Amino acid sequence: MFWLHKRKRTEKMVLVALFSALTWIGAYLRVDIIPPVPFTFQNLMVIMAGVLLGPRYAPLSQLVYLLLGLVGVPVFSQGGGLSYIFRPGFGFILGFVGAAAVVGALSFLIRKPTFLNCLGLTLTGMLVIYLIALPYLYLLNHLVLNEPVALGQIALGLTPFLLGDLIKALLIAGLIPPLWRRLSEL
Numbered sequence: 001m002f003w004l005h006k007r008k009r010t011e012k013m014v015l016v017a018l019f020s021a022l023t024w025i026g027a028y029l030r031v032d033i034i035p036p037v038p039f040t041f042q043n044l045m046v047i048m049a050g051v052l053l054g055p056r057y058a059p060l061s062q063l064v065y066l067l068l069g070l071v072g073v074p075v076f077s078q079g080g081g082l083s084y085i086f087r088p089g090f091g092f093i094l095g096f097v098g099a100a101a102v103v104g105a106l107s108f109l110i111r112k113p114t115f116l117n118c119l120g121l122t123l124t125g126m127l128v129i130y131l132i133a134l135p136y137l138y139l140l141n142h143l144v145l146n147e148p149v150a151l152g153q154i155a156l157g158l159t160p161f162l163l164g165d166l167i168k169a170l171l172i173a174g175l176i177p178p179l180w181r182r183l184s185e186l
Contacts, residue, residue, distance in 0.1 A: 012057055019049040019061035020068065023096065024075040031164070039164035040077055046096045047125045047172050050103025051118075052183070058100035066093055086144055091136025095129035102128045113180045119173035126165050130158070 007015070026041035033039055049058040069080040076084055076093065084090055103125040110117055134154055141149045 012053075015053055016057050016061040016064060019045060019053060019058070020064040020075075023049070023062065023065045024068070027075060027077040030077075033164055033167075038077075039161070039168075041168070042077070042092075042096065043099070043126060043129055043165065044168045044172060046100050046129070047103055047122050047168075048175075050100045050125055051107045051121065051172075051176055051180075053100075053104060054107065055101055055104035058104040059097050062096040062100045066097060069093070086140065088137050088140060091133035091140070092129055094136060095132035098132050099125040099128040113177040115173050115177060118176040119169060121176075122169040122172045126169060134158070 022045040023042050026043075026045040029041040030038045046058075046062060049061050052058075053061060065075060069075045069084060070082055072081045074080040077089065078084075078087065084093075103121055106121055106124060110121065134151065137154050138149070138151050141147050141154070
């Protein structure tokens, strides 16, 4: 993580823009493991941003992504625009900001990354996304769509996504240790 401290402010802003763009690209990289449930690579990019950019710049990268989408740039998996806040998936996008911040903060606690502590870090980030997305989806159904659905039903409906998120968590946990070592040499 200390590699980032050596960077100039301009380089840090370029990294923020890069991870905003990678999250955008991740929205359009879809794999249908269990049709019709699409798995995108957005949360993979969010967790990587948290690990590599830390608690200050990682959430900033996701805020840039969020704001680009809200002003109408089609960065989200189904487009963009202010009306996107009424889509069920918008809670996940809000969760990206929180997950990037939490993972960024926790990554400072890791001195020597191992597969297991990186897996814990990644799963924590995924959990933060769900902890923000589920209540948002619940409130959206109750207050906006006027279609009351129990929080348990919403959570049960998200279980197919857990398999894809577990696969992504394992992938990230395998990528972080060698990447971390390489970045510390820069």
